[in-house]
Amino acid sequence: MLKAKSNYGVQLKIGDGQSPEQFVDVTGVRLVPSIEIEQEDIEVTHHGSGKYREYIPSGLSETGELAIEMISVYPDAVQDRLRAGYKSGEVFNFQVLYPNGLGKQFSAYIKNIVLNDADATSPEALIETVTFKLTGDIADKNNPALGG
Numbered sequence: 740m741l742k743a744k745s746n747y748g749v750q751l752k753i754g755d756g757q758s759p760e761q762f763v764d765v766t767g768v769r770l771v772p773s774i775e776i777e778q779e780d781i782e783v784t785h786h787g788s789g790k791y792r793e794y795i796p797s798g799l800s801e802t803g804e805l806a807i808e809m810i811s812v813y814p815d816a817v818q819d820r821l822r823a824g825y826k827s828g829e830v831f832n833f834q835v836l837y838p839n840g841l842g843k844q845f846s847a848y849i850k851n852i853v854l855n856d857a858d859a860t861s862p863e864a865l866i867e868t869v870t871f872k873l874t875g876d877i878a879d880k881n882n883p884a885l886g887g
Contacts, residue, residue, distance in 0.1 A: 744839040751807060753817060754832035762834050766817050767810035769866070771835055774843050776877055777801045802873035804850065811854065811865040821869055825849035833871070834880055842880035847871035 749771050752762035779797040812818055824831060828848055836842040851870040 744837075746838065748838040750834075750836040752834040752836065753820065754834075756832070760832060762832075763817060765807075765809060765821070766812050766815050768807055769810060770808035772805060772807070774805055774835065774845065774873070774877060775803050777803065802845070802875070802877055804870055804872055805847065806851075806868055806870040808855075808866050808868050811867045818867075821849055822852060825852050830874060836880070840881060844878045844880040845873050846875050847873045 749768075751765045751768045751771055753765055754760040754762050777800065779799045779801055780794040781797045782792060783795050784792045809818065823829075830846050830848045832844065832846050834842055834844045848871070849869060850872040851868075853868045853870075855866040855868060857865070
């Protein structure tokens with residue numbers, strides 16, 4: 740039988756910037772999309788390419804952006820730190836830990852924060868979408884709490 744795990748229980752953690760760095764949960768996270776990394780291309784098409792474009796890898800990777808959703812809590816020390824980080828441009832270290840023991844660690848700055856729509860005909864919790872611009876490498880991180 741396949742021992743698959745639910746994605747429920749993913750943790751997004753932010754580092755404190757100290758050495759050794761300690762990570763704490765970002766409060767109220769409800770959506771963490773996939774972290775993408777992409778290799779940039781260099782076009783090397785020439786007259787003998789046979790009517791097709793040709794490419795080689797550039798050796799540079801693009802880490803892109805990550806837009807999480809969190810239930811807006813105010814005041815909250817961790818969420819307030821993200822909001823202040825948007826204004827300061829500070830780069831933070833983050834961890835995403837999955838319930839199966841795998842995870843990722845990366846650095847990012849806050850590119851955008853949006854307080855989502857408020858619809859009186861269909862009320863729900865106040866949600867903020869926080870977009871991170873990843874910078875640098877994305878490292879694999881095992882979850883020590885799960886024996887990883």
